[in-house]
Amino acid sequence: YKFEGNNTSGSHKLNSAIAQAYYAKKQGLKGVTTETGAGQWGTALSMACSYFDLDCQVYMVKCSYEQKPFRREVMRTYGAKVTPSPSMETNVGRRINAEFPGTTGSLGCAISEAVEAATSQQGYRYVLGSVLSQVLLHQTIIGLETMTAMDKYGIVPDVIIGCAGGGSNLGGLISPFMGRKLRGEQDYRFIAVEPASCPSLTRGKYVYDFCDTGHVCPLAKMYTLGSEFIPSANHAGGLRYHGMSSILSQLYDDKLIEARSVEQTAVFKAAQDFARVEGILPAPESSHAIKVAIDEAMKCKETGEEKTILFGLTGTGYFDMYAYKAYNDGTMGDYIPSDEDLKRGFDAIPRFPGNME
Amino acid sequence: YKFEGNNTSGSHKLNSAIAQAYYAKKQGLKGVTTETGAGQWGTALSMACSYFDLDCQVYMVKCSYEQKPFRREVMRTYGAKVTPSPSMETNVGRRINAEFPGTTGSLGCAISEAVEAATSQQGYRYVLGSVLSQVLLHQTIIGLETMTAMDKYGIVPDVIIGCAGGGSNLGGLISPFMGRKLRGEQDYRFIAVEPASCPSLTRGKYVYDFCDTGHVCPLAKMYTLGSEFIPSANHAGGLRYHGMSSILSQLYDDKLIEARSVEQTAVFKAAQDFARVEGILPAPESSHAIKVAIDEAMKCKETGEEKTILFGLTGTGYFDMYAYKAYNDGTMGDYIPSDEDLKRGFDAIPRFPGNME
Numbered sequence: 001y002k003f004e005g006n007n008t009s010g011s012h013k014l015n016s017a018i019a020q021a022y023y024a025k026k027q028g029l030k031g032v033t034t035e036t037g038a039g040q041w042g043t044a045l046s047m048a049c050s051y052f053d054l055d056c057q058v059y060m061v062k063c064s065y066e067q068k069p070f071r072r073e074v075m076r077t078y079g080a081k082v083t084p085s086p087s088m089e090t091n092v093g094r095r096i097n098a099e100f101p102g103t104t105g106s107l108g109c110a111i112s113e114a115v116e117a118a119t120s121q122q123g124y125r126y127v128l129g130s131v132l133s134q135v136l137l138h139q140t141i142i143g144l145e146t147m148t149a150m151d152k153y154g155i156v157p158d159v160i161i162g163c164a165g166g167g168s169n170l171g172g173l174i175s176p177f178m179g180r181k182l183r184g185e186q187d188y189r190f191i192a193v194e195p196a197s198c199p200s201l202t203r204g205k206y207v208y209d210f211c212d213t214g215h216v217c218p219l220a221k222m223y224t225l226g227s228e229f230i231p232s233a234n235h236a237g238g239l240r241y242h243g244m245s246s247i248l249s250q251l252y253d254d255k256l257i258e259a260r261s262v263e264q265t266a267v268f269k270a271a272q273d274f275a276r277v278e279g280i281l282p283a284p285e286s287s288h289a290i291k292v293a294i295d296e297a298m299k300c301k302e303t304g305e306e307k308t309i310l311f312g313l314t315g316t317g318y319f320d321m322y323a324y325k326a327y328n329d330g331t332m333g334d335y336i337p338s339d340e341d342l343k344r345g346f347d348a349i350p351r352f353p354g355n356m357e
Numbered sequence: 358y359k360f361e362g363n364n365t366s367g368s369h370k371l372n373s374a375i376a377q378a379y380y381a382k383k384q385g386l387k388g389v390t391t392e393t394g395a396g397q398w399g400t401a402l403s404m405a406c407s408y409f410d411l412d413c414q415v416y417m418v419k420c421s422y423e424q425k426p427f428r429r430e431v432m433r434t435y436g437a438k439v440t441p442s443p444s445m446e447t448n449v450g451r452r453i454n455a456e457f458p459g460t461t462g463s464l465g466c467a468i469s470e471a472v473e474a475a476t477s478q479q480g481y482r483y484v485l486g487s488v489l490s491q492v493l494l495h496q497t498i499i500g501l502e503t504m505t506a507m508d509k510y511g512i513v514p515d516v517i518i519g520c521a522g523g524g525s526n527l528g529g530l531i532s533p534f535m536g537r538k539l540r541g542e543q544d545y546r547f548i549a550v551e552p553a554s555c556p557s558l559t560r561g562k563y564v565y566d567f568c569d570t571g572h573v574c575p576l577a578k579m580y581t582l583g584s585e586f587i588p589s590a591n592h593a594g595g596l597r598y599h600g601m602s603s604i605l606s607q608l609y610d611d612k613l614i615e616a617r618s619v620e621q622t623a624v625f626k627a628a629q630d631f632a633r634v635e636g637i638l639p640a641p642e643s644s645h646a647i648k649v650a651i652d653e654a655m656k657c658k659e660t661g662e663e664k665t666i667l668f669g670l671t672g673t674g675y676f677d678m679y680a681y682k683a684y685n686d687g688t689m690g691d692y693i694p695s696d697e698d699l700k701r702g703f704d705a706i707p708r709f710p711g712n713m714e
Binding site: 006007008010014047050051069070073074076077078079271272275276277279280281316318319321324325328 | 408426430435682
């Protein structure tokens with residue numbers, strides 16, 4: 001596996017945060033704004049901004065702000081200003097608070113607030129940590145390092161596995177290998193693993209859709225469950241996005257990558273098995289990849305085939321111990337949305353010629 | 358700095374846990390028992406036992422069991438049985454619960470329970486993670502690795518700094534360098550850093566004392582504040598031991614190492630400065646060393662001297678975010694025990710000829 005967990009942001013996200021902060025500094029900006037849900041991206045951007053002495057303003061979904069005080073404190077330690085969203089500091093925040101008193105917020109709302117904060121302050125820009133092509137580009141460092149290491153030891157992976165939420169870590173891991181595959185130099189199987197509770201690739205539509213719930217961003221062609229699809233509160237916060245990066249969506253549609261969805265309790269069983277053998281306590285997100293890596297290894301054991309299975313281990317689960325507690329206590333459940341649940345999300349996809357007619 | 362934080366136990370403690378679990382397995386034991394306060398040692402031992410398929414029973418001080426549910430869940434994830442102490446599972450636990458109803462426990466009590474659990478079950482032994490000489494021996498890997506790295510780059514440290522609670526990480530870091538110093542091959546300054554709230558070296562007595570509050574362990578000659586000294590609830594759980602390893606105590610008494618005590622808020626200021634520059638979010642314990650390393654560097658800046666300052670960075674603060682929150686909120690205080698406070702502890706040191714007469 002390629003381990004990306006040895007930094008405080010607890011994930012590969014620093015790869016993109018540092019690049020984005022660097023260019024913001026070079027551009028002469030005073031600071032950046034962003035949104036964060038679980039807090040990984042906000043943490044990474046806070047760290048990157050502290051390196052470059054940039055101001056960092058993070059709008060954190062209010063329910064996460066309250067439920068994940070540790071992530072919030074990490075960001076504050078790096079000097080970021082963390083505001084629970086919806087706040088009373090922006091027009092859109094005040095409007096949402098008036099319309100839905102007591103709301104605990106959403107990523108879509110936090111994005112809208114962060115965009116407003118950037119556009120209303122001189123010298124600020126809004127930045128995003130997943131889905132978009134520049135983020136996948138920054139993340140190719142994961143795949144490049146992996147390829148260098150494997151080449152050094154003369155190992156060729158047969159299967160390459162990664163978890164997929166917005167798609168940035170998976171895209172980064174597989175890109176260099178995909179290059180080799182597309183150039184006909186080598187063949188590999190690629191598997192994207194997503195939660196059964198948020199099955200963008202395996203059950204989504206490949207259409208133009210809004211990237212955010214607030215509909216302030218441009219449309220993107222992607223596999224999507226609809227921007228109003230609300231995934232169940234599973235424990236893999238980083239994989240609860242309604243869509244999938246356009247690049248990965250195209251590769252999936254071209255059948256160059258496979259996708260598989262897995263259920264939460266099976267994922268935590270895999271996480272526990274992995275922790276007990278390898279020592280590393282994996283993030284719930286990363287454990288989706290572990291689960292399918294174990295499944296593939298078990299298939300080999302049955303058939304007697306020998307295969308090299310590579311997977312991306314995006315981060316540690318140190319800030320996810322409530323989830324581990326639920327698993328250890330046996331109170332964790334699985335949720336698979338019904339076709340009816342998905343229909344509600346699909347209904348919100350914009351209708352125009354050639355798109356969800 | 359020598360970073361020891363890239364493992365899930367969040368500290369160097371795995372160095373000794375693996376060695377102790379290995380020998381337990383070799384000895385044919387079924388399992389081991391131990392106590393834990395903040396949970397670092399319990400985590401390390403749980404991990405080590407999962408590698409060797411040994412049963413691991415951890416008695417965790419009840420107030421920590423309740424206040425640090427995340428450390429508890431980490432241990433459970435590695436397969437350990439974690440019992441809040443005092444429990445109703447041992448004679449000593451039942452006795453203490455009857456005598457002090459509603460007590461939140463102490464390390465001394467947890468040790469007594471763990472020892473009883475070991476002696477009352479076939480194939481079990483009690484193991485300890487700090488203070489004792491074998492633990493310092495296991496920890497010399499820290500110093501050996503550091504020395505190898507510094508020799509490789511041709512760097513000679515002038516000052517070597519480490520935090521000191523029971524003394525295992527500091528002893529491990531400095532031992533190989535102390536060897537060179539004692540053999541006259543090289544000279545270094547060594548500084549042990551302890552909390553002002555638990556100043557075993559800087560304000561303790563060098564006498565024979567009980568290692569545990571429950572008085573089930575043999576006496577040891579060491580710098581001690583008395584086994585009944587109760588340190589204030591500072592945020593560096595790993596540095597709240599009333600005594601200091603016998604080896605380090607001897608070196609300090611021989612003036613081969615220096616000691617310095619530092620206050621909590623200054624420690625967190627250093628931790629924050631370090632995090633913002635280096636990215637690593639340090640443990641409160643480790644940050645004691647960071648504080649003095651910064652002080653020494655600032656002195657050099659004043660005098661214009663160039664010095665190589667080496668310090669041990671024992672672990673990350675991912676499970677200490679309540680402490681960071683207190684610092685970020687400005688609600689953290691400093692506590693320095695009065696001479697009167699210390700006298701109460703000294704009064705409990707056993708009196709016999711040549712010892713606290």
